Structure formats: C-alpha cells, structure tokens
Amino acid sequence: MEKHIYLDYNASTPIAHEVIDVMTPLLSDYFGNPSAIHWAGTPLKKLLNQAREQVADLLSCNPHEIIFTSGGSESNNFALKGIYFKQQNKGKHIITSKIEHPAILNPCKFLEGIGANITYVDVDQYGRVSPEEIEKAITKETILISIMHSNNEVGTLQPIKEIGKIAKRYGIPFHTDASQSVGKVPVNVEDLGVDLxxxxxHKLYAPKGIGALYIRDGLEIEPLIHGAGHEFAKRAGTESTILAVGLGKACELAQRNLANSQINELSDYFWLELKNILGDQVVLNGHPKLKLPNTLNVSFVHKSGQAILDSMPEIAASTGSACHSGHIDLSLVLKEMKVPEHIGMGTIRFSLGIYSTRAEIDYVLNKLQAIL
Structure with a gap:
C-alpha cells in the first residue's frame, strides 16, 4: 500500500473515532425532529442539549449562549452581519485585521458595499496585531471589533485578552474567529473578554457542516437565517442533531486532550531537526512562542514550496505561495508580514494532529533532506 502522511490538520481534521461512535446510532435509531414534543422528538432534544453543554464546557460559557451553525464561515458571517444590521443605527464602523480568514474579509467587503466603514489594521513581522493600533482605530461610530484568535497559516496567537479589555472599556462588542485554536489551546470566553x-x-475532529457561534448573553444580534424559533430564535432551521452530537463529543475530547503536550513536543522536534539539517536554508514564519502548538510554517530559502511538495506527493501539507506564469504570488498573510519573496516562495505549512507520530516526522525529515 502506498504510504500516506497527513500533515494538514489546519485545513481539516479526520473525524475522531469516538465522534463516529456517538454519531452512528443517529443514522438509524433516531430520526425525529428535536422540536417535536413526542417520543420521536424528545430524545433528539435531549441529545442536542447535551451537545450544547459539551461545547459550552469547553468555552466556559452558558449552554444557551451556544448557537449551532453550519460551520466557521456561517458563524463569522452571523457575527459580522448580525451585529451590523442590529447596531447600524449606532454606527457603521468595524475594526478587523489585514490577515483575517476570507470568511471574515469577504463579509467585510460585502458590508462595505452596503455602507459599512471597515478599518483593517496592520500586523508585525510575526503576524500579530497591536492592541494600541486597535484602540487608535476606535471611533464614536465603532460597533464591532473582530480579530482572529490564531492565524490559520502561521499559527500566531493574537493578544485577544488585551484587546478584550479595550473593547470592554469602550463598550464595543468584540468577536474572535477561534476556528483554528479551539481544541488546540485553552479558549475561555470570560478570560479572553470576547462577546462572540x-x-x-472540522478543525477539531468533528464532521464538516457543523460549527457554533458563542453569543454573550444580552448581546443583541440580528439572525442571519430567519424562520421559526430554533436555536433560541437566533438561527432558524431544524437542527442537525447528528452533527451537533459529533461536535459536542469532539469538544469533550478536546477538553481532555488540552493537557497533552505530545503535539507540541513533536512540532518542536520537527523544527529543531529541520534547523539541524538545513541551518540558514530554512526560516520559521510566525511567532516562535506565541503560536498554536501544532503549526509549523517554514520557508525553504530560494526554493519553491510547491515544487518540494510535488516531489513528495505522499505527504499532505499546504504551501504559502503560488506560481503564475513565472510570477510568485505570496499568500496575503505572508505579504502583510513583509516576508521577502525569495523566502516566502519556499513556504510550506506543516500542521500536526492527534494522529501524527514521530515515525511520520522522521520520514518527512528524510524526504526533505534528500530533496533539498
């Protein structure tokens, strides 16, 4: 059998075996509508409530503050558009960063097209925003601040707690896209000071097609999907109990695995061995310490990241640049971090997960040494 090594966990994770186990009975044994108050519906409602509690436990919030969605993109759209449409009588100004995921940047572009005023703050060479720059950008019209918890490409963690204090001082709702960080580092909404x-x-071993938006109790937000009164009248549509149960179990597993340092140790080993083998020919992108423990974004100087991956097709990872007609296009994140083209063109993001092994990392190291 051809060898396959998966090091692209930031793109998507496999569904955990324990998650599959709890979802399987719902394919046949449970089929009712969780809103129905009879024998076919009430067991589904109970499972849905349990899943909501599991998500809430991981985030340290109340279950009724968790709204199930179809995933990260919907949650981000819900946060941005929901606040804008509800609060636009108070102002139309939103603050975000230049390196957000497209699920933030593109809704912002949409809102700009209907009258919103968006400020995109810069980042430093590590991909980190400055809380001081966030505060400078605040105006009397500011109705929302949205800064990602961790960057999906380089793994840099943002100073969310510091920004949360600023937002609270000015009375501005604060949203963070924690798609990449939930399950990898502790995420406590009270400690971070976020409102959404x-x-x-699918970033934490649950299925695709399910996500959640935490909405602080008392925060007024316009629903993105209108209809019946599902999800506390905040998100219409009959809930997919099977997907919610999967997410709930994944959050329960994440709670247990947060104390496990295996992924961090494996990632550190990977980087140290790369440096030992290649020296100055390899560069680390992102913050060396304030980053996701599983994410290793590196550049092979004067090399093509895509060419390297093409030389080892059995290894799944992501590049940080693309070549079009001889011209190198760096990712938006690398551009905003001011990474030089001769470095950025050789970028590969290796993102590890709970099923990664030392043997796999050694295999990749040997392949890279032979290729380079």
Whole structure:
C-alpha cells in the first residue's frame, strides 16, 4: 500500500473515532425532529442539549449562549452581519485585521458595499496585531471589533485578552474567529473578554457542516437565517442533531486532550531537526512562542514550496505561495508580514494532529533532506 502522511490538520481534521461512535446510532435509531414534543422528538432534544453543554464546557460559557451553525464561515458571517444590521443605527464602523480568514474579509467587503466603514489594521513581522493600533482605530461610530484568535497559516496567537479589555472599556462588542485554536489551546470566553466567538467543527475532529457561534448573553444580534424559533430564535432551521452530537463529543475530547503536550513536543522536534539539517536554508514564519502548538510554517530559502511538495506527493501539507506564469504570488498573510519573496516562495505549512507520530516526522525529515 502506498504510504500516506497527513500533515494538514489546519485545513481539516479526520473525524475522531469516538465522534463516529456517538454519531452512528443517529443514522438509524433516531430520526425525529428535536422540536417535536413526542417520543420521536424528545430524545433528539435531549441529545442536542447535551451537545450544547459539551461545547459550552469547553468555552466556559452558558449552554444557551451556544448557537449551532453550519460551520466557521456561517458563524463569522452571523457575527459580522448580525451585529451590523442590529447596531447600524449606532454606527457603521468595524475594526478587523489585514490577515483575517476570507470568511471574515469577504463579509467585510460585502458590508462595505452596503455602507459599512471597515478599518483593517496592520500586523508585525510575526503576524500579530497591536492592541494600541486597535484602540487608535476606535471611533464614536465603532460597533464591532473582530480579530482572529490564531492565524490559520502561521499559527500566531493574537493578544485577544488585551484587546478584550479595550473593547470592554469602550463598550464595543468584540468577536474572535477561534476556528483554528479551539481544541488546540485553552479558549475561555470570560478570560479572553470576547462577546462572540466562532467554532468550526472540522478543525477539531468533528464532521464538516457543523460549527457554533458563542453569543454573550444580552448581546443583541440580528439572525442571519430567519424562520421559526430554533436555536433560541437566533438561527432558524431544524437542527442537525447528528452533527451537533459529533461536535459536542469532539469538544469533550478536546477538553481532555488540552493537557497533552505530545503535539507540541513533536512540532518542536520537527523544527529543531529541520534547523539541524538545513541551518540558514530554512526560516520559521510566525511567532516562535506565541503560536498554536501544532503549526509549523517554514520557508525553504530560494526554493519553491510547491515544487518540494510535488516531489513528495505522499505527504499532505499546504504551501504559502503560488506560481503564475513565472510570477510568485505570496499568500496575503505572508505579504502583510513583509516576508521577502525569495523566502516566502519556499513556504510550506506543516500542521500536526492527534494522529501524527514521530515515525511520520522522521520520514518527512528524510524526504526533505534528500530533496533539498
């Protein structure tokens, strides 16, 4: 059998075996509508409530503050558009960063097209925003601040707690896209000081098609999907109990695995061995310490990241640049971090997960040494 090594966990995770186990009975044994108050519906409602509690436990919030969505993109759209449409009588100004995921940047572009005023703050060479720059950008019209918890490409963690204090001081709702960080680092909404927080199921070993938006109790937000009174009248549509149960179980597993340092140790080993083998020919992108423990974004100097991956097709990872007619296009994140083209063109993001092994990392190291 051809060898396959998966090091693209930031793109998507496999569904955990324990998650599959709890979802399987719902394919046949449970089929009712969770809103129905009879024998076919009430067991589904109970499972849905349990899943909501599991998500809430991971984020340290109340279950009724968790709204199930179809994933990270919907949650981000819900946060941005929901606040804008509800609060636009108070102002139309939103603050975000230049390196947000397209699920933030593109809704912002949409809102700009209907009258919103968006400020995109810069980042430093590590991909980190400055809380001081966030505060400078605040005006009397500011109705929302949205800064990602961790960057999906380089893994840099943002100073969310510091920004949360600023937002609270000015009375401005604060949203963070925590799609990449939930399940990898502790995420406590009270500690972070956020009012809205995005969760994406397929980033933490749950299925695709399920996510959640934490909405702080008392915060007024316009629903993105109108209809009946599902999800506390905040998100219409009959809930997919099977997907919610999967997300709930994944959050329960994440709670247990947060104390496990295996992924962090494996990622550190990977980087140290790369440096030992290649020296100055390899560069780390993102913050060296304030980053996701599983994410290793590196550049092979004067090399093509895509060419390297093409030389080892059995290894799944992501590049940070693309070549079009001889011209190198760096990712938006690398551009905003001011990474030089001769470095950025050789970028590969290796993102590890709970099923990654030392043997796999050694295999990749040997392949890279042979290729380079």
């Amino acid at each position: 927080l995005t969760v994406a199921g």
